[in-house]
Amino acid sequence: MGGYFSKPEVEPPSLLLNKEWRAVPQGNKAEYLQFVRGFEPFKPRNDERNEDQCxxxxxxxxxxHGKSSFINTVDSILQGEMTGRALADACGGKTFTKKYKTYKxxxxxxxxxxxxxxxxxxxxEKDQGVCEEDIKLAMMGHVKDGYTFNPHSTLSKDDPYYNTNPSLSDKVHVLVCVVCADTVHLLDDDVMKKMRKVRLDARDMGIPQMAILTKIDEACPEVKADLRNVYKSKYVKEKMELLSESLGIPLNCIFPVKNYHSEIAPNDDLEMLILMALKQMINFGKNFVNDCKCT
Ligand SMILES: Nc1nc2c(ncn2[C@@H]2O[C@H](COP(=O)(O)OP(=O)(O)OP(=O)(O)O)[C@@H](O)[C@H]2O)c(=O)[nH]1
Ligand SMILES: [Mg+2]
Incomplete structure (x- = not known):
């Protein structure tokens, strides 16, 4: 019998599975990077205008939950240096991003x-934050860049930031839901309902959807210690399944990632996870644009 502070006789169950729960992709970071760097502007199949599409x-x-940090991370990877263009917030609390902004x-x-x-x-948010209806308008291309969202009212048709005649380029081609792994189980019911509503609106418009599960380092100490444990982590698997069930997004469309947030040096494992998600976004977007009837 051990004393109060002595080592427990039974080892705590491991946080890791013996085998990866998702087939680990074969490619390496350089190949994913090459795919992204080599992706050229393209002319959609059904487009009679013959215009390059983005x-x-x-x-x-x-x-x-890490939306702005994801953009900053992609920017940092592709620039080859740490950037902070989409301004992430370290204080939490109320939403930091207020304007609709396009990042090139x-x-x-x-x-x-x-x-x-x-x-x-x-x-x-539950009572604050962006109105779901404004997200629908954004997906349809009606929201102009620079619009400051109002949590209490949706963008009206007579507002100067309302784009009456959106082109295919103004419309959204991929919708990505960003949720962090360490608090997905604590999400408020109202927020979940709003996210499901956005998902259904996107489905009705035929917009492909996926999700990224951020802050996997905060959800599992074994992943924090080594990001390559991500597909063996029981916690990450559980959180992905929970997100999939709650939102109705298939598991194979959910990508676990860690954003750059406190690092000052590049990390290949982190970049590999981000690039895998980005490649899927590009492929989904390209297919959607190719299938669109261009006007
Ligand atoms: N540990 C860890 N922290 C992260 C990660 N991604 C983002 N963060 C931190 O989480 C906080 C919020 O990130 P943001 O990118 O501002 O989140 P957001 O979704 O844009 O927030 P709003 O604009 O307020 O809606 C910041 O302090 C980030 O540094 C991650 O993968 N791991
Ligand atoms: Mg933000």
């Missing part, structure tokens, strides 16, 4: 950009 990726989710990512010194853009939106 993919618009909209990130939405509860406040403080610089490709070369010659003023060229990658053919995909991110839209960062105000976070969802």
């Amino acid at each position: 993919i618009r990726i909209l990130l939405h989710g509860p406040i403080g 990512i610089k490709k070369g010194e010659d003023g060229t950009f990658y053919p995909f853009v991110f839209n960062d939106i105000m976070g969802l």
Whole structure:
């Protein structure tokens, strides 16, 4: 019999499974990076205008779950240095992102950009935060860049920031729900309902959807110690299943990631997880745009 402070006789169950619960992709970071860097502006199949098309990726989710940090992380990876353009908030509490903003990512010194853009939106909250209806308007391309969301009213048709005649480029081509792994089980019912509503609106418009599960480092100490444990972590698996059940997003469309937040040096494992998610966003967006009837 051990004393109060002595080592327990039974070892606590391991936080890791013996085998990965998701088949680990074969490629390495360089291959994913090459895919992203090599992705060129394209002319959609059904487009009689013969115009180059860019993919618009909209990130939405509860406040403080890492939307802006994800954009900053992608930017940092592709620039090869730590950037902080989408301004993430370290204080928590009320939503930090208030404006609708498009982020382009610089490709070369010659003023060229990658053919995909991110839209960062105000976070969802129980009584505050962005109205779900405004997210629907954004997906339809009706919200102009720079619009400051009002938690108490939706964008009206006579507002100067209302885009009456959105083109295919103004519309959203991929919807990404951003939820953090350490608090997914604590999400308020009202916030979940709002996220489900956004998901159904996107489904009705045929917009492909996926989710990223952020802050996996905070959810599991074994993942914090080594990101390569992600697909063996029981916690991460549980959180992904919970998110999948709650929102109705298939498991294979949910990507666990860790954003850059306190690091000052690059991390290959972190970048690999982010690039895997980004590749899926690009593929989903490209397929959607190709299938769209262009006007
Ligand atoms: N440990 C850890 N912290 C993260 C991660 N991603 C984001 N953070 C931190 O979480 C906090 C909130 O991140 P933001 O990117 O501002 O979240 P947001 O969803 O844009 O928030 P709003 O704009 O307020 O809706 C910041 O302090 C980030 O540094 C992650 O993967 N791991
Ligand atoms: Mg933000």
